[in-house]
Amino acid sequence: MKLLHFIGLFLLSTLFIPFAKASTFEQALSPIRTGGAIVYVPIELSPNHPEYFSIKPQDDSHLLAWHFEDDAHFYQIEALVNGQWQTLSLNVTTAFYRVPLSTGAASYRIRGCHNYGCSDWKGSNRAVTEETDINAFYADNIAVAKFQSATLNWVVQGASAVSITSNRGANYSNLNPNHGSLSIDVYQETTFTLSIADFNGHKKYTEITVGVIPERVVNKSTKTEHIQPLYDINQDIIHKTLVAFDDAIYFATHDKKLVHYRYEPDAQTESKWQLIWERSLSGEISNPPTLYNNKLYYSVSIFGGKSQVCSLSLVLSSQHTCTQVKQAQLYASPIVVDTTSLPQSHLSWLQKIGITPIESQAVNGIYVFYANGDIALHALNDLNAQPRSFAFPQSIQNEVIDTPELFIGAPNTNSAGWLQFAVRDGSRLHGLQLPIAQSSNSLIERAMSLFSFDDAATSQSQNTQTLNQAWSAEL
Structure with missing residues (x-):
């Protein structure tokens, strides 16, 4: 009881101590527990001052403005006039204040106040002239x-x-x-x-x-009497993306991964398919990657209508290159065109039927088919170089979802011997001729072109070109 009596006297005395706030402010108290009782002791409590105190000059005045802090009830503003701070207002309840230029103020300061006191002074720290x-x-x-x-x-x-x-x-x-x-x-x-x-x-x-992004719920298919070699590998496979090469398979998953498995007949495990590596992706792959020169080329569709194109070395999976992310939808896989590696059987077949192989040569590079019909042609060995721009003709009306097929025009047609893309457009199929690397009239120039072809890296920059349509047919 003596302790409580002493604390009570102490609290009363604090109302009159010299360092108390002005008589217009209340004393802030904070509860503490002592023994089995809760008592209140005086504390210093002040609101936050504005972080930014701004001035906007006008023809006849200065407009002052600041953020009204949640714990402040009003503001006090002073002006520096002839080297002395003079009070402009002791009770501003808005977040702005107008000062006539006739006051002769050189600068200003502000502080926030509430029932228990005021914050430190804050000087004006920014001038504004623009319209809001x-x-x-x-x-x-x-x-x-x-x-x-x-x-x-x-x-x-x-x-x-x-x-x-x-x-x-x-x-x-x-x-x-x-x-x-x-x-x-x-x-x-x-x-x-x-x-x-x-x-x-x-x-x-x-x-x-x-x-x-919604969480994906994976429902595994039912085990059947048929052979299902990949059923037990516990991967959420996008089956359309599966690519087989030698004794290896590559596929994408719904949880944004590119995965490599190899068949190991001597593996001492229930499944003979062994995981070699996994690579995380920034989005999903919709179509089978393209295999070229021991590399996989694939398109990544990123949430929000974005995309990028990547390549991955099959020899060293750490060698991984991607283009910059682009604001464009992309589902089709890239197609690699390298006229120097066309199968010799194709060239011999063309020669036998009287078609000069030169006529089938096209611009080398990595063709990327965006959903809106735009085509980016990247250099064979540098995805990050500035690509050339091409486009599908306006006769193609639907988005490009599936990867076009590359083939050579058949004999006795208007496009015999020309490399073409077969593009599905709803219920129709279109044949589009690839752009030619160079036009040669003389026999010498035509012969030289057999040994030197322009590609996407060496072709001169140009405006977007539209591919020529060779034919169109209903499916």
Whole structure:
């Protein structure tokens, strides 16, 4: 009891100690537990001061503005006049204030106050001249995996305060009033609203929505009496992507991997198919990769309408190259055209029927077929070099989903001997001629072209060319 009596007297005395706040403020108390009782002791408590205190010059005044902190009730503003701080207002309840130029102020300072006291003074730290507007507000990804973060970015002008709120209850205030970024964890689809304030209490808004990539539910097929060699390897295979080469298979999975298995007949395991390597992907592969010169070439479709093309060495899987991610949908696999490695049987067949093999030569390179009909032609040995641009003719009306087939035009047709792409377009099939590496008129030039062909790396840059349609037929 004596202890409680002493604490009570101490609390009463603190109301009159010299360092107490002015009589207009209350004493802040904080509960503590001592023994079996809870008592309250005095503490110093003040609100936050504005991080940004901005000035916008006008013809006859200075407009002052700041972010109104949640724990502040009002603001006090002073001006530096003739080297002395003079009070402009002791009770500003808005986030802006107008000062006539006639006051002769050289600079300003502000502090926030509430029932228990005031913050430290904050001097003006930025001048603004532009009109208030939102230039950009975007996220680095429009959808992220659950529990992953999205980075929000903004660029504004003429703002005195910037904040971001979400429809999930989040509130991020006192942000950089010019530009900045903010990383936020996203657990479900969330709409973020950017709010900026001018110097007269008006605000502008814009919003973006970030989705969450749904989790994939994998249902394994039923075991049957038929031979199912890959059933027990426990991979969620995209069966359309499977490529077999020698005693090895390569395929993509729904969980964004490229996988290599090899058949080992002497393996001391239940399954003779042994995992050699796995490579994580930035998206999914929709069609079988293309095999060329001990490399796999494949297209990756990335969530949000993005894509890229990659190559992977079969000899050394660490040798992996990809193009920059492009804002374009891509499903078809690349087709590699190398006229120097056409099968000799094809060339002999052409010669026997009176067609000069030169006529079948096309621009070498890696042809990439985007869903919208655009074609990028990359160099054979450098995916990162600037590609040439081609396009399908307007007669092809549907998106390119399947990989076109490469073949040589048959005899007694208008395109005999020409390399062509067979492209499926709904219920029709189109034959498109590949671009020719060079046109030669003389016999010498034509003979020389047998030994030297232009390719995507050496061809001169040009505008987008449309491939010629050789034929079209209903399926």
